[in-house]
Amino acid sequence: MLKVSKVLERGDDVAAESAQERWRRLFRKETLRPGSFATMSSIPLAPVYGPSDGEFPGIYPYTRGVHASMYRTKLWTMRMFAGFGIATDTNARFREIIRAGGTGLSTAFDMPTLLGLDSDDPMSLGEVGRCGVAIDTLADVRDLFAGIDLGNITTSMTINSPAAVMLALFVAQAEASGVARARLGGTLQNDILKEYQAQKEFVFPPRPSMRLVRDTIAFTAAEMPKWNSISVSGYHIREAGSTAAEELAFTLANGFAYVELAREAGLSVDAVAPRLSFFFNAHIDFFEEIAKYRAARRLWAKWMREHYGATEERSWQLRFHTQTAGVSLTAQQPEINIARTAIEALAGVLGGTQSLHTNSMDEALALPSEKAARIALRTQQIIAHETNVANVADPLGGSWFIEELTDEMEREAEVIFSVIDKMGEGSMLEGCVRGIEENWFQGRIADSAYELERSFNSGERVIVGVSDFLEGNDDTDLATLRITNEDERKQRARLQQVRLDRNTAKVQEALQRLRHEASDASVNLMPALIDATKAYASVGEMMSALADVFGRYVEVPTL
Amino acid sequence: MNTRVLVAKVGLDGHDRGIKVVARLLRDAGMEVVYTGLFQTPETVAVAAIQEDVDVVGLSMLSGAHMTLAPLVVHALRERGSEIPVVLGGIVPPQDLDELHELGIAAVFGPGASAEEIVSTISGIVALSA
Numbered sequence: 001m002l003k004v005s006k007v008l009e010r011g012d013d014v015a016a017e018s019a020q021e022r023w024r025r026l027f028r029k030e031t032l033r034p035g036s037f038a039t040m041s042s043i044p045l046a047p048v049y050g051p052s053d054g055e056f057p058g059i060y061p062y063t064r065g066v067h068a069s070m071y072r073t074k075l076w077t078m079r080m081f082a083g084f085g086i087a088t089d090t091n092a093r094f095r096e097i098i099r100a101g102g103t104g105l106s107t108a109f110d111m112p113t114l115l116g117l118d119s120d121d122p123m124s125l126g127e128v129g130r131c132g133v134a135i136d137t138l139a140d141v142r143d144l145f146a147g148i149d150l151g152n153i154t155t156s157m158t159i160n161s162p163a164a165v166m167l168a169l170f171v172a173q174a175e176a177s178g179v180a181r182a183r184l185g186g187t188l189q190n191d192i193l194k195e196y197q198a199q200k201e202f203v204f205p206p207r208p209s210m211r212l213v214r215d216t217i218a219f220t221a222a223e224m225p226k227w228n229s230i231s232v233s234g235y236h237i238r239e240a241g242s243t244a245a246e247e248l249a250f251t252l253a254n255g256f257a258y259v260e261l262a263r264e265a266g267l268s269v270d271a272v273a274p275r276l277s278f279f280f281n282a283h284i285d286f287f288e289e290i291a292k293y294r295a296a297r298r299l300w301a302k303w304m305r306e307h308y309g310a311t312e313e314r315s316w317q318l319r320f321h322t323q324t325a326g327v328s329l330t331a332q333q334p335e336i337n338i339a340r341t342a343i344e345a346l347a348g349v350l351g352g353t354q355s356l357h358t359n360s361m362d363e364a365l366a367l368p369s370e371k372a373a374r375i376a377l378r379t380q381q382i383i384a385h386e387t388n389v390a391n392v393a394d395p396l397g398g399s400w401f402i403e404e405l406t407d408e409m410e411r412e413a414e415v416i417f418s419v420i421d422k423m424g425e426g427s428m429l430e431g432c433v434r435g436i437e438e439n440w441f442q443g444r445i446a447d448s449a450y451e452l453e454r455s456f457n458s459g460e461r462v463i464v465g466v467s468d469f470l471e472g473n474d475d476t477d478l479a480t481l482r483i484t485n486e487d488e489r490k491q492r493a494r495l496q497q498v499r500l501d502r503n504t505a506k507v508q509e510a511l512q513r514l515r516h517e518a519s520d521a522s523v524n525l526m527p528a529l530i531d532a533t534k535a536y537a538s539v540g541e542m543m544s545a546l547a548d549v550f551g552r553y554v555e556v557p558t559l
Numbered sequence: 560m561n562t563r564v565l566v567a568k569v570g571l572d573g574h575d576r577g578i579k580v581v582a583r584l585l586r587d588a589g590m591e592v593v594y595t596g597l598f599q600t601p602e603t604v605a606v607a608a609i610q611e612d613v614d615v616v617g618l619s620m621l622s623g624a625h626m627t628l629a630p631l632v633v634h635a636l637r638e639r640g641s642e643i644p645v646v647l648g649g650i651v652p653p654q655d656l657d658e659l660h661e662l663g664i665a666a667v668f669g670p671g672a673s674a675e676e677i678v679s680t681i682s683g684i685v686a687l688s689a
Binding site (some may be wrong): 016082094111114115117122123124125126127130131172200201239240241327330331334363364365366367445446449450453457459463465466476480482483485552555556558559 | 570571572573574576579580582583584592594595596597598600622623624626627628635642650651652653654669670671673674675
């Protein structure tokens, strides 16, 4: 039964459909999840509260959420990011997830793979299979997805510089297993701009990198209707030290840049915008984070509709994933990080996130242990199933404080947009690239990180267990995960075997074609990449062939 | 003369927030700081440290490769006849500390190390090795 509060029903009806009427119509169409939607003491709850002439969830500009019913239809997705060792190890984990009812896989790659290096590259020493799974050739991708029907599961791949190469490997593996590319559903992170700004896993200079992004957008738009081409990520910008407003503004500006890039490739804003999703940080300043998410939705909707002329509602709706803030965790008294993560996760939920990853308590010490990762997931489950916070959409909306903070976030972001727009002389795409080339983003992030650190060092801000409340810091018996170099040895041997078994002439021919097509910016590189992966060219070889044409990016070291 | 420090990122780890903040804090404390930039090898760091005639090398590692890479930097320096001390900051599990000291790392700074602690430890190490 639909329960609408008395406050909501008091509004005067007008001839044209009001936001409230439209919301009610949308809400009635939703199938609600089972549950009573009442407080613990049985007080019935409306799906949303507010004045009849106010903003409503599911209604432009979506400040209060992208869905009319928000979590009453579907809770957020508890998407825990994982990956380790060699492909067969991660495959076993994937199969476990599927057996347990999971419908989405999220792949973490190791550092060499993320930087387009083979496992036997001298620079890969000590890093193979450590922070994620090691992928060198199609043989590894076959092992990674062995026994998994890629047509019936969605796959998220967190990879940026070699995103086009990984997409090619994924398509090649799917087709070899009999699944047409049109049936593949999933997401590539593929957000190269934030790599130069913050995460620093870059290979080529910005402009040729953007050409690769363009090729993946155009290819997936034409051939993979169920694929999300980019997850525009502020998470790493914030972790690198930006303020909340900078995270918000830089991320949305990057989103605008990708929309303009797609437009240059001949795609309409309505063809690309619905395929972009976002990824934000949930830091420890509870209300500021909630205001950030609310402002993000409102800003994106306004810019897509008013500035870029999008006409589809899906184009206006900013959907996002949230991860709690790794930088907020302390190595001292690591167990108290559970409390920090719970508060941050709650901000993500009250801010209307579509999916959430909660960090483990031991991440300031090591990669997470299984127990620590389980507690992190349990934290989300407590929020979802015990606290009742998912019953009402945007529960903090209408608070004078939250509304003013949301407006302030919006104002600060608009100021930053105008600076980027000026750098690009009217183009956000050009502004983002120039801002990177001129070290503007990187400099602002480093300045903000330094200011914050100074405020910690001056005693102006307290960190529990670090600046104050130190009793218990000597208790260091937490068991952390240990990773050996055994996987590195195994993966190198495996790559060597693939190199022996493949047809070298075919590999050379495929790489030559890649170089040739890379030198013509009008060509889409995806077909050549897919063919190269089928010849068992390695990730390192394909990226090197592209670097022969594109060059390699060296960041000028600045402090 | 002011203490000279080379701060370096070795290997594939792109996390550069910590190293940039620490570099500025060391400058605030009157030290001269040189930053190598990202993606260095143990050899390039050793050569740069010797050329720049620094008093101490500071490594920043957050990817978990410190047990492999940090000792290689010490080795690359000693191989070139240099006794420049090497300190390390980043995500380092407590059980690695003893082994790192045995492998020649002069000090390790974990998350939350204060500016004061870093500056005074480095000053102490430089005074000892002078």
